Structures are given as structure tokens and as C-alpha cells.
Amino acid sequence: MRILVVVGHPLTGSLTHALAAAYAQGARSAGAEVRVHDLAVTPFPHDPASRADLRAPDGDTTHLDPAVAALVDDVRWAEHLVVLHPQWWGTYPAVLKAYLDRVMLSGVTFRYRSGSLPTRLMQGRTARTVMTMDSPGFWNRFAYRDAAGASLGRATLAYCGYRLTGRTTFAKVRFSSPEQRTRWLATTARLGTRDAARRGAARPSAAPVPA
Template sequence: MPGTRPRTHPRTRPADVDGEPLRVLVVVGHPLAGSLVHALAAAYVEGASDAQVRVVDLAVDPVPAHPASIDELRAARDGSTAHLGADVVRYVADLRWADHVVLLFPQWWGTYPAVLKAWVDRTFLSGSAFRYGPGRRWERLLRGRTARIVMTMDSPRWWNRLRYRNAAETSLRHAVLAYCGVRVTGVTRFAEVRHQDAATREAWLRTAARLGAQDARRPRAPRVEHDGSPRPAAV
């Protein structure tokens, strides 16, 4: 998988909102390079060749460090992130840039690996991804964006649904993405991984490529951009 720098594909599809193809951010949430998740991500990126694609691979890209203070979990009151480390600044910029976010990860212990949780904690910032308002209200600052979840697991789908209550998907779909205004367009679960043969895994790669091509054909939708103006209740 590509490392620290964005991968941008040629513009081969009709212009959309502002003359650009869809902007896709692919986040690989597996800490070990060469995994099945990496192969699925590579297939997705190849399929999405009509889109602009950036890749964050948490097996090779820096995993965000634990925050040293509460200020490292939020943007400044003007929306800037200059006070954060360079890696976090880049990840926040990637998220703001994206129209569509693809999260790929293995299910471990009923949820997703710590590297992906660290990326979420340090990237979906108060004042940047969401902003508190008066009382119990808040603003979803990533409205207009979409996401796709792709996960692998050794559990059968029925066990994941009945016993684990789809915990990984529920956490990302509702507690993270929807909370910030991001609409999930699809969830793909590749189940019982260790019991599958090579032919099945090859079929999964074709599925991932097909999902990439499908997403790349989507037009860019208008996004709601916040003004970044200071607000006392923002952070």
C-alpha cells in the first residue's frame, strides 16, 4: 500500500461540482503490513482509478500518539490545527479534503484495532469534525460527506450480529461518522476468514475492486463547510 503521501489518479470521468472527480480517503486500519485487509484496500484503490485517492496506511504511516492534554483533542477556536503534531495536522487535512472515506480493518475482540481507534480519536476533532453548541446541541461539521466500512473477521456473520451486536460497525457508523454528519453508504463484512480458501479470497478482492469502481462513479455532492468562526461553546 502507498505510504505517507497521497495517491492521486488521473481525471478520467466527467467533471462534477467543481470540475473534480470524487475525493476518496482510504484508511487501512491494520497494524501489520501484507495483511488481507491491505490486499482488499489495494484492490479497492485500483478499482477506484477514476477518483482522486489518498491512502492512510496505519501499518506504515505514523500512528497518532496519545494526547498530552485536552487541547490535543480539539481544533483551536478558529478551526486551525497548527498546535497539533505534523501527522495529526495531515490526517485532519485529509479528512477535510475527502468527499468519501473508506475504513478497512480486521475485527479484533469484537471491534477494530487500536491503531484505527487512535486515528479516529486524533482526527475527528472537536471544532473540526463536530462543534458543541448551546445546551445539548452540536453541529455536524462533516455534512455532505459519505463513508464505506469494509471489515474482515473470523466470526460468522450471525454470531457477530447476535452476540457482538455488530459492535465495530455500530461504533463507527453511529458514534463517529453520523455524529459528525457523515452518511455511511455501505458495510461489507468478509467473514470466517481463516476457513476460506484462495478462490474465495480472490473473489473478495474482486468485490473490493468493484466497490471502488462503484464509489468512483458517484458524483461529488455539495458539502456544507463551516466558517471556522470562534464560538465560546465550540470546544
């Protein structure tokens, strides 16, 4: 299993980072090959200079900034994508939105079709999301209308063809105890082990880019 872990937090040392490390360790212990995009320390140009920076005609990324092209290559490589992030202002930090804009490109993860829904180029691949938040669950559902889940899970990952295998939310972080956080880390490590142990669950529809 080839797994890409995306840490969607702009500051190092966060709980999101600890959860990502636990997931990666669990996955590797079960034999998965894991790559990590830590957006707190991964430099890439957040703002596109032109519309061409948001397109990859026929999958061609040679026109992109090399840092962005390398991130795209890892997305193509991965059979399973895991995105971890905190809930900020009802959704997720700007650094994660910039990442999605720059790497989930037309021609790579989906292809437009005239007058119909796009071709979902990530079909056969799977994804999981893990979110931390201070809000109680009922507030996220009724006040925020689960904006993060709709934006990331449905409007982005499912739109590109990923099959969502799980969505985990840890709350309320600000009021959690060290013991509770330890349990969250153990839960996330088990998710990594479980995902890595799946056999034949992910069969990418397109050949991965050579590493």
C-alpha cells in the same frame, strides 16, 4: 471524486491491505483521486499529551503535531471516506481507535453546542466501511451486538455527519479459500469503481484544505 482510504490494520501484508489496494485501484480506474492512510506504516503520536490535542477550535490545527495535522488535512480534503479494518475483540484494532481519536476532532468533523446535539461538520460527505472477521455473522450480531458497526458507523462517522453509503463484511476469513479471497478482492474493487463513478453525490459543507 476525492477519496480517502484508511487501512486500519497495524501489520503490513494483511488481507485488509489487499482489500484496500483493490478498492483504491478500482476507484482510480474510474477517475477518482485517492489518498491512503495506511496505519501500519503511518507514524503519528497515538496518545494525546493534553486535551488540546483533541480539539481544533474554529478548525485551527496549528497547535497539533505536524503528523496529526497532515492526517486531519486529508480528512478535510476527502469527499468520500473508506475505512477498512479487521474485527478484533468485537470491534477494531487499537491503531484505528487512536487514529479516530486524533483526527476526528471537535472543530473539524463536529462542533459541540450547549444543551443540544453537536453540529455535524461532515454533512454532505459520504463514507463506507469494510470489515473482515473470523466470526460468523450471527455471532457478531447476537454475541457482540454488532459493536464495530455501532462504534465506527454510528457513534463516529454518522455522528460527524457522514452519510454511510455501504458496509461490507467478509467472513469467515480464517476458513476462507484462496478462491473466496479472490472474489472478495474483486467485490471490493467494484465498490471502488462504483463509489468513484458517483456524480454529485458528495458536496462537502466546508471548503477543503488546499493540498
